[in-house]
Amino acid sequence: MSDDTPVIRFFRGSKPIGVVAVVPDAPILEMAEIAGVEIPSNCTSGTCGTCLVKLRGGEVDLPEELPPGLDEELVELGGTLTCCIKPKGSCEIDVIPPAW
Numbered sequence: 001m002s003d004d005t006p007v008i009r010f011f012r013g014s015k016p017i018g019v020v021a022v023v024p025d026a027p028i029l030e031m032a033e034i035a036g037v038e039i040p041s042n043c044t045s046g047t048c049g050t051c052l053v054k055l056r057g058g059e060v061d062l063p064e065e066l067p068p069g070l071d072e073e074l075v076e077l078g079g080t081l082t083c084c085i086k087p088k089g090s091c092e093i094d095v096i097p098p099a100w
C-alpha cells in the first residue's frame with residue numbers, strides 16, 4: 001500500500017483491529033470482510049440498523065435521503081451503516097455503534 005492509497009482502519013473502541021485499502025464503489029461492510037473484521041449484518045439493504053458502526057474519522061458518502069436504518073440523530077453521533085454506505089477516501093471506523 002503506498003502512502004496515498006485510501007484505507008479504512010477499523011477499531012473496537014481504542015483497539016485497532018484491521019486495515020484495508022478502499023475498494024472503489026464497495027460498501028464498508030465488504031471491506032470489513034476483506035480485513036477480517038466482523039460487523040453484524042442482517043438485511044444488507046439499509047433497513048434494519050444491525051450493521052451500525054461509528055465513524056471516527058474521514059467521510060462517508062451519505063445518500064441525500066437517509067436509509068430507514070439511520071436517522072439524523074445517529075448521523076450526528078457518528079453513526080453510519082456499513083452494508084450500504086461507501087467511504088469517501090480514508091476513514092476510521094469504530095465497530096462499536098454510538099449509544100442511542
Ligand code: FES
Binds near residue numbers: 043047048051069
Ligand atoms: S444490515 Fe440492515 S441496515 Fe445494514
